[in-house]
Structures are given as C-alpha cells and as structure tokens.
Amino acid sequence: MTEPAREFDSENAHPMVKEVMERSQQNLLQCYQCRRCAAGCPVGEETGYITPDRLIRMIILGDRENALNNQLVWRCVSCYTCGTRCPNDIQTARITETIKKIAKENHLDPLKPKVAHFHDTFVNSGVRWGRLNEMEFMSFFELKNTLKDLKRLKFKAIYDELVAKTKLGLNMARRKRMHMGFQSAKGRNEIKQLYKKAKKKTV
Amino acid sequence: MNEKKSVETNKRGSVLVVGGGVGAMQSALDLANSGFKVHIVQKESSIGGTMVMLDKTFPTGDCSMCMISPKMVELGRHLNIDIHTLAEVESVEGEPGNFTIKVKQKPRYVDPDKCTGCGICEEKCPKKTSSEYEQGLTVRKAIFSLFPQALPNTRAIDRDICIYFKNGKCKACEKFCDANAIDWEDTGKEFELNVGAIVLSPGLSRYDAAVRPELGFGRWPNVVSSIQFERILSASGPYQGTVMRPGDKKHPKKVAWIQCVGSRDSHNANPWCSSVCCMYATKQAMTAKDHDPDIEPTIFYMDIRAFGKDFDKYVNRAKEEYGVRYQRAMISAVREEAGSGDLIMRYAAPDGKLIDEIFDMVVLSIGFQPHAEAVEFAKTFGIELDAHHFPKTPPLMPVQTTRPGVYVTGIYQGPKDIPETVMQGSAVAGGAMALLSEARGTEVVVKEQPPEKDVTEEEPRIGVFVCHCGINIASVVDVEGVAAYAKTLPHVVYAGNDLFTCSQDSQEKMKALIAEHRLNRIVVSACSPKTHEPIFQDTMEACGLNKYLFEMANIRNQDSWVHSEIPQEATEKANELVRMAVARAATLHPLYEKQIPVNQRGLVVGGGVAGMNAALGLADQDFEVVLVEKEAELGGLANRLTATIEGADVRDYLDGLIKKVTDHPKIQVLTNALIISFTGSQGNFTTEILVGPQMVQRKIDHGAVIVATGANEYQPKEYLYGENPRVMTQLELAERLQKGEAADASRVVMIQCVGSRNEDNPNCSRICCQSAIKNALQIKKTNPEADIFILYRDIRTYGLLEDYYAEARRQGILFFPFDPEDPPVVESLEDGVQVSFKDQLLDRPLKVKADMLVLSAGMVPEDTEELSSILKLARNPEGFFMEAHVKLRPVDMATEGIFLCGTAHSPKLLSETISQAYAAAARATTFLSRTHLTLSAVTARVEGEKCASCLVCVRSCPYNVPKINEEGVSEIDAATCHGCGICAAECPAKAIQLSWYEDDQIICKVDALLEGVL
C-alpha cells in the first residue's frame, strides 16, 4: 500500500450519503459488496474498473472528489443490469444518473463532456419543440462538442468528430434513414411549463 | 424393554410426528425408545427426506445413505413406531396431552402386507417419467419406489402417468408380481389418531434456480443445481459416481460453484441464509476431487459460513490439501460458449479487474425455502408463522410453537445442518416427553415371548432355508439345487426353498418346520443380515429358540447381484456360502443378553443454562436429578449476558430458570462442588463429589450423566486489550451499554475473529458475528448518527440471523473484510484509538479514529482437563468435548450413558444451547426411562489365565473398555463393550473371545470353504 491512508471523515460522508440516497431513491447502504454488479456491468472494462459497488463505497466513505467525477458516472449507459440483479435491490444506474446531476449542479467539469452534452442537448431539443428533430439535435450536440474542444485546443478531436459524423450522416442519407422533415408538438407549452416547474424544484 | 403401564391420566402416551427426514426419525426413535408410541405421517411414499439424496456429508465425508439407513431400518422394525406414508394430516383438534388427528392416506395401489419389495414390477413397467429423486437427470417408472433403500420398500403407482389408469391397458406389474400385491381398487384411507403431542418436521423445499435464467439453469445443459450434483457424485446415482457433465457426458476439469443462489437475496429469492450451502459446496468440491483428481474446483462466494464444530478446519483442509479455490466474488450471469457447451463467467478480482473465465461445469448452490403449502400446513396445525413463513418460535425455546403441545424441529424450524437437525429432533422428543411423562408406557406394545428351550444337550439340528427372493436370486442361482446340496451337509435335517423367506407366510411356515423337525439351528441363505436378520431372529424367539443360534448366508448382495453374468459359477458360490454358513451354525451356542438394572437418577455436571435446562428436562419427567456446579452460583457464562439479538431479556430468563431449578422437588443442586471420582457403566454410575467450602464428600449413584461444563469468553492478548481502556470485548460492551455507559460513543470499530480461526484455535466461535451486530444495533438505537465499522473475515449471520445483518447495513453500519495475513493495525491516540485497515473494495488504505474499539473475542471451553480424565471423556485439541459421532450422535458421548450439551460441545447461541440441553435430556431419558437395560450378547470376554497384561487390548479399544483389574489381568465390562472385536483380533495370546464370533466359529467357515482344496 503505497497510498497514504485516507481518514474517515463523517462530516463529508453523512450528508453525501443522505443526498444521494434521497435523490436517487436507492438504499445504497444495503450493499454487502457481493461484486455481482461489477461482474455484470457492460462498461466495467471501460471505466478503469470503477464498478457500481466501488462507486457506492466511495459515496459511503464521503469521497466526494472521486464519487462525483469518475469514469463510471459518465460512461454508465443506464442498462440497469446492476440493479436488476442486485440482491439488495440497489439500482446503481439511478445513482449514476443522480450524480451526473449533482456534478452539474456543482459545476464540475464532466470527465466525458460529450456524454453530458448529449443528454442536455437531447432534453433541450425535446422540450423546445415537444418532439426531437434528429438533425436539429445532432447539430446542437456537435456544436457544443466543437466549442468545448476549441476551448481546449483539441483540433484533432474536432476534425475526427467531423469526419466520423459526416460519414455517419452520408451513410444514413444513402439508406434513406436521414429524416429531413420537422416534427413538433403543439402541446410543447405544457412541457415547457413542466420544465420550468422542474427547475424550480429544490433537490 | 419398556414395560406397559396403565395409569389414570387424560394424557395420551403417544406422539404424532409429521415428516420423515432425519429429524423426524430421531424424534421418533427417542420417543419410542422412552416408552411412547409414535405415529409417523409422511407425505412421500417413503421416509428419508433430504438426507437420502445426498452422497457424502460434511465434515466427516461419511456416506449419507450408510449413516441413515440403519436408522431407517431401526425405525421400520420398531414395534412402537407406525409409519403412515402417502399420508397427510387433514385436521387437528383437542389440547396438549390429547389431540384428535384426522389423517388422509392416498392410495398406493400396492398392498404393503403382500409386497416383498422384490422390485420386478418396477423393472417390467414400460412407462417412464423424469425422476424427482434423481432431480431430472434420469427417469423412473410409473410404479416405483422413491429410491433403492426406500422404507417402506413397497412400490407405489403414480396414477397420473400409469398406462392402466390412463387408458386401461398394460398391467405389466400385476402380471409379473408373484406376491399378488397390485391393488387397482385401492382408494386410500382416512383414519383418526389420538395422540398426546405433535412434532412437525416436514422439512423445507428447495429454491428453483430456473427462476434466475441468467444463471443458465434449465438453459445451458452443463449448469446443474447442487442437489443434482449430489446425485451425480452418488455411486447409486445416474452416472454411478462418475463425475460427468450432463450436456455431453464429458469429464469436467474446471468446475465452479456459485453460492447463495436463492438465498441472502431480496430479488426473486429469499432473504435468509440457508446455512448449509458453504459447507456442502466445500464438501462437493472435495468429493469431486476424490472421484477425479483432475478436477479443479472454484467456489464463488460472499462469506464462507463455516460456523459449526470443526467446520473451519474442514474448509482449511479443502484449501490446503485439495487445492479448492475460493474466490470472493459473485457472478452476475453464466454465459454459454457457443459450440463447446463450456460456460463463461465474469467476476471482479480483488484488485478490481474484471476477469472472464471459462469453466466446464457450473454448480448452483441453491438454498432452502418453505414448501408451497406452508401457510395451509400451519393453519391445519393452528400454529403461527413469521414473515418468512417459518414457524414462529420463542427466541429462547426454539422448538415450541405458538400452540402448546405442537413442536417443530429440523429445517422446518429454520435452515440448519444434519447434526443440528438431529439435536433438535431429540430436543422436541424431550419437550413432548416432558408434557406426557405421566402417560409414558401406556400405549407401547411389548413383545411377548414363549420360554426358551434348552438345546445345549442336543446335537445340532440345522434347518436351511434358501430364498428365491422373487427372481433376484433365482434368476441367477439354481435355488432348488442349492437347497438339495444343503441337505447333504453335516447336521442338516431340513433344507427347503421359499419364494420370499422374509414374507409373513414364510415365517409361519418356518415356525411349523422348526416344530416339526425339532430344529435348533437356523441358516437362511438369502439377502443381507443387516436388514433381515432381526426378522428371522424374531421368528426363532417366537418358537422358543435362542436368537443367537442363527446364521445367514448372503447369496444375493454377495452372489446373484454381482455375478449375474455367470449363473453356473454363481450357483457354485452359493453352495460354498451355504456350506460355510452350515459349518458355523453347528458351532453356535446360545448367548444371553444380560439385563442390568438402571438407576433412574441423572447427574448433570455444570449449572449453566445448558445444565439447568437439561436438569429440568429430566426432572419434569419425574426423574431425580443431581446438578453439580463448581462455582458458588448457578448461571455460568449467561450471568454476563444481557439480551439476545431478538431482544429477549437474558437476565429475566436466567433468574426464572434458576428459581425453577432450585425450587424443583426433583432436583438437588450442589454448588461449590468438585467431582473427584467416577466409576461404573451405563445405568449404574457412581460419582464422588466434594461439596461446599467445607469439602464434604458425597457419593451419588445414578444411571446417566449429562456434561454441560460450558465455556468462557476469550481474553484477548492482541489489539491493545488491557492496555487501553477504550479497548474492550463484546461482552464488556454489552454490559456497559446496559448500564447506560458508552451512550456517547460516536465512532466505534469492531474487530471480528479475535482468538478464533487462528493457529491456536482454528475454529469459528460462531456467536461473534451476531453479537457484534447485536451490540452495533444497540448503539445505533441510542445514537443513530454513530459511525460503526465492523472489520470481519466472513460475516456468519447464518439462517434467519441474516435479517439482522441486513438491518445493520440499512442503519448505516459499515462492514469491511480483512485477510488474516493483513489484519487491522491499532494505535493508541490521546483521545481515541486509531484503527488502520485496507478497504479491499476500493483497494486502498483507510484509517478511523475510534472512541471505542470492540474485540469480538471468541469462546474458549471451560478447563476440563481434570474432569475429562476422571470421566474418561475425549476432547478435541481445542478443549471441547468430542461427541460419539459428529453427524448422527451429536449429544452422545462415546461412552454409553454419558451425554453432552451446551458450549462444552462447541460454541453456540443461547437458544441452540437450550435446544441441545433438551436433546441431551431426551437422550438420557432413553436410558432412565427403563428399569432394566438389555445388553447385547455380542461382547468380548477375557480368559484371565491366558492374559499376559500386555495392554494391547487396552490401547487398541476405541471405547476405552478393557481395564486391568485387581488380579492384574485385563477385564472387559460387558455393559460398555461395543462388540467390535478389535481386542479379540489384537490379543497376541488369544486370550480374548468375542461372543458369537469366537475363533472356532470363524475358522470353521474358512475350513468349510477350503474343503477339498487343502
């Protein structure tokens, strides 16, 4: 053990556990570290082996720094496998969803900005028109990505993304899967009202 | 035997036992051997339960069937036990002491009075279906017995698939049945029983792993359930003991077990722990390796619950000697590799990496769960169930239900292993006996015998009865030829053959022939004496012949069954076997079973909870008891306990118990008492005791002893105990919590396994995990924000205790595993204790500044070095007493008449101690309830003049029986001799003879065999 020992700090631990448990509605204290979720997580290898059970432990120990911004939080695809098989009924995907929000509220720079952009843009587009227009949504999504990459001077990344998405786009066009029309829901105002309400809600 | 009594009482002297497994069997035998009539009502067509499906049992590796079939046979033959199979209880009315039971028995379609169990019907039946006993791995017939050793061995017809019942054709069974036993008109029957008490032991059902398709059961052929694997391992199973995988019958190399399938799981499964799976998986892994050394077993687990006596030693053996790999990681899904049938499993390694590994075969360790009809069953008997549908029992009396007079035992009461089941079986017998003690003997049947004829002056007149055994023998051996040959042998005056010598009518025929030919020696050439000898001996006694004038030649198991391909040679061998048997029969002379009077008083050594309950168990049945306690006060270790995890107040209980004992007219309490000498044998012991501070010498005569010397908490030497006042043991913590101290502790660290599971004490102390959780929950009650860390090696909250572990986590108590090679490090600080340990999940070090450090110190037995040498009782290396047999005689000592209970046996919970105490009392009652004990006549005898006092017999006897007497020669007490014959074989001077196996009686067989050869 070359790492220095962390000191357990209840000042951080208690409020973090409470917050995550309340917002995600998951009783993560119930975990008995059986490692089943780790074995079943499809992105386990991609997260540097930060598996759902380890995330839970980080939260319990109040390790805010690691718990709020780690590979699992951003790579979790919400496949819900962990929670479906958990013997203690803990749906960790709901926890990662919750932490994505907490991270945003705390203005933490997401480890996978594209993921954050995707979901934000998706919902914004959906709410804006009442229905999602793929072209419109993808454009905003790519715009956000590009801006972020520009700020970080990641020109190659921008180029690669452009190439990849163009390829995809052309392919889709060729297969007539590209939707050129425009769809909307008249009742989007109701959705917008609900959105406003959502924003007002205290976490 | 027990005498029949007629007594004025409303209480019945009989008991109903529902169920037919090992627990029910133990209850039935203890009750019947103590003067009560027993009715067994069993749902299946045979008794046996789960144990008969197992191959081997842990931790001894004994063959399960070999251990249980003698009990089954004893049960089947017992005059005072009636077995009703295919039967269920419909209604129960009445009150404790007098219940009226309505029983409905389903039709068997085979008449048990006529059926001889030959099995030809089963052989000839054309209709097959999946076998429940073989767990679907092979088929059974429409007419079948559950398993080969079924009892009753009467076949039964499965009406749902029988061709005759479905469309009126076939009837092959009837065609081939020589005994005319098929009864198509059978409608079953309904009858009433009138009993004094009810024992419920219906067992539990098993979790159906098909509910979890991600584990592949029922989907991928090479995924099997653990019970299927038992059948695969079993020599009488579908693969005859060769370990093969069902998909392609290949021999698997890498075999994986997945633990906790269906247990400890709130998700489409059961939240409790099934208690036995960690041990049985270990056993299966070791046994599989015994069958095939190429097998590489891996067990995927969460906690290894090896909490029983010597279980950790067993697991260590598995790891070190058998190379069983234990991987602490659960499996999410079992995937099949396309084409090969192999299974791919992913798991998280300790360093966090995810590893995909391929296995040839996967075994799912499924757990127990209540039967589907559990709720209606409970309703029928009027008992309440808990939230999990287990019977509700008071925390300190686990065999009582909410209805007086109705008791529960075995796994029905809660998941447990075989020794605990057997113990509880005896415990309920004790409970029922206490209730019905005044009615003892009122309903038993006693054998009436005519006076024995004196044949000592007569020449041997041997009758030989050769059996066809249906076609079992006759299809291979020329039975008539053998009988004709037998007639030519010396001393044979009658030789004949029967279709089934064991049948009722053959017995009558035998009696007539004995009278007609004045036979004084009987030879039966048939099957195994183990099962049938007593039948023929009964017949002989009914004719006034001494039962030791009997010899059996096994021409079935040892001949026709194993030489079925070579009938001519088999017949020759049968002739030889008969010749040998006849030769021996001629040498037999009558033997007499001694009767010794029983002193119906019991001695209990130890006045703790175990001793007191055992004493009450006996005293409530009106036996006199002397309770000997070495301290000034009664209570033992329980004096330091506060409450059980269920919340029962131990002090209250203890006070009540002590009062009951001291007030009881039949119990004499001797405190400050020390045992100084012990002599005698079963039924007649004499113990000398020094009592009181004045050391007054007392001599007590008694018939049985119950040892309950108890245990203490280990005094830790590690982790700053004794150096820092913030470091204490769990008992000390509990005491402080009760006094209201330690209420402000806001950060507590507990370390498990202190003084247990190490080099000095390799075993688990069993009670510490639940004790730590109990105290942690107590702290949380007063201070919900307290941070409690429990550092453990395995959390062993077995059975229904698992709920408390879940509750502990729910309340935020944190659990961290550690390896024994990397234990926590503690350091004294000014205002606390710093505990440093590794968080294995995050693979990084953690430290906690604790207000209190609590050590879960284990249990060490009371120092019984002197006592054990006085009583001549064996102890294991850790100082706990050794019982006669770990599995099937968990409260008996090797010396007859001495019993054991409580923590003197091994660490256990208070409720388990109480259970075992009642069991010991029940077992002791099988002695004390008789005025006389009949000893076996098969005992060893020393001819003093030949003895050279070489002490070989003394050293070789496994029961410590031969003693050098005042004349300086070896003497064997017939009362304690087990008749094994080792001393007779070992004695270099040939001074010892074993009755019924005397030298000439054995050598004549060899001579007869080699007649004409040498």
Place this chain on the structure above:
Amino acid sequence: MDIGYYPGCTLHASSSLYDVQSRRVFNEVGINLKEIEDWNCCGATSAGKVDDFLAIAMPARNIGIAEADGFSEIVIPCSACYSRTLVAQKRLEDDPLLKKEINTELTKKIQGTIKVSSILEVLLTKVASGELAEKVSQKLKGLKPVCYYGCMQTRFPYKVPVPDDVENPQGMETVLKVLGAKPLDWSYKTDCCGASAAVNDEEAALNLMARIMKDAVAREANCFVVTCPMCQLNMDSFQDQFCEKNEIKERLPVYFITEMVGLAMGVSVAELQIDRHFVESTELLKELNLI
C-alpha cells in the same frame, strides 16, 4: 379494433420504417393503430440523467392524451419510450401527489388506468388467438435468428409489472416460431448495445456491440431480430465499423420483428422498407426464397 399508438420521435425520423411496418402488420391482424394526438417526446434515457421530475412528466403527458383520446390500451414499439412510459405510469400510481402536480399543467389530465403495452405484448395476443398464424402465407424457413431484446424492453429502474421474463424473454421467439423461423438461444439476449454511447462514447459502445455480434456469429445465426429502434440502428449502422475493428468477417442483417411478421404475411420488401438497412438485408431473404 383500434389501439392507441405512440410512435415516439425516432419512429417519425430515422426509424420511420418501423412505424410503417408496425401499422401495416397490425392492420393485417385487424388492429388499427391510431396515433394519439399531439404526443410529445418521452425524454428517452436522457431525461433521467438531466432531471427526475421531467423524466416522469414528459412521458406522463402522453398517458393523459391517450386516455383523453378514449383509448384503453396504448402500444409503444420503441423500447425506450415504452420503458419510460411504463415507469412514469407506475410512479404516478405510487405517488398521487406527483400525479396531481403534473396534471395541473396539462389539459388532458392523467388518470393512469390505461394499459401501456409493448409491441410484443400485442403481437402475442394475436399469437394466442391464432389470428397471426392464420395470416402467415409463407413460413420463414431457413431463418435462424437470434432475438435481441436489449435493455429497455426487459430491465426497468423502478418496480413495474413486466410482461415477459426479465433475463430470458421469449416474446420474439414465440412470434418467430409461429412464423416458421427457428430462433436460437444465445448468451447475449438482453445485453446492452451501448445505446446513445454510440455517438457520445464510441469506443465503449463499439466494444459492447462487438461482443453481441461475436456470440451471434458463434451460434451460427443468420440474422438478428430486434424490437428496439436504437438497438437496430446501432447494430445495423455500426456493424461494418465494429466488425472490422474486431476482425469479424460475417455480417448479419438486423431485422425488426415487424419485418419478419410482414414477410411471413407476404408483404413486399418495398412496402416493409427492408432496403433501408445499412447491412445488406435482402440477399439472405433471396437465398432462402422468401422474396
């Protein structure tokens, strides 16, 4: 008979073929899919990652619409939309205050009594009644599909009444067997394809898709059959990419269940728009003489 129909955004966009197929195929068995009026986006898996209230409110509105439109049942082919709507309904049932809160902003108020069905549930009723079998004009002999359910059809973040076995669903297999195909059992039935990660975390998603492909190929399946348009798009449009990356030579067409049903009923390739797949999907059908 008329059933309420919620296509969702993607069935009006890149997966519009699924919409066309569903309508056509259900028509054949006597079900008229009536698109509910002015439905809105359900939020898919993204809403849950952005705002919990919205994640319920968005699909909840559609329940209100369907009920107000007079339907007793609503069928939702897209797995994500189905999942979100089912979860929303159960959440509202368990939390009347939440329902009230959402209803205050809606004109078509939610009762919460409508039956929310997946496309398989409805198809299976037609299997049970024998009506589907009647409409089969050609058996899909030679087709050895692996049925790929993905996540949203089987696993839910909340306790909802699930119509099929979660770990080993049989809905598609049952339908395919009636159509005469021989679906194969395999180990990746309900594994995740990566979903949106295909565009926001490509490396990870491609690995997931490759694993699914490998098992299907090893089982010697000749195609995938799916119900989820996201899975279809992923496994179809990225197949060349993840196969090349992982040295998989084979290519398996990814059919919607509705394409299979349509084919068996004799509907043409053009009408079913099977030519709008990325992976060549008509060759196999020609080989098997199904077209």
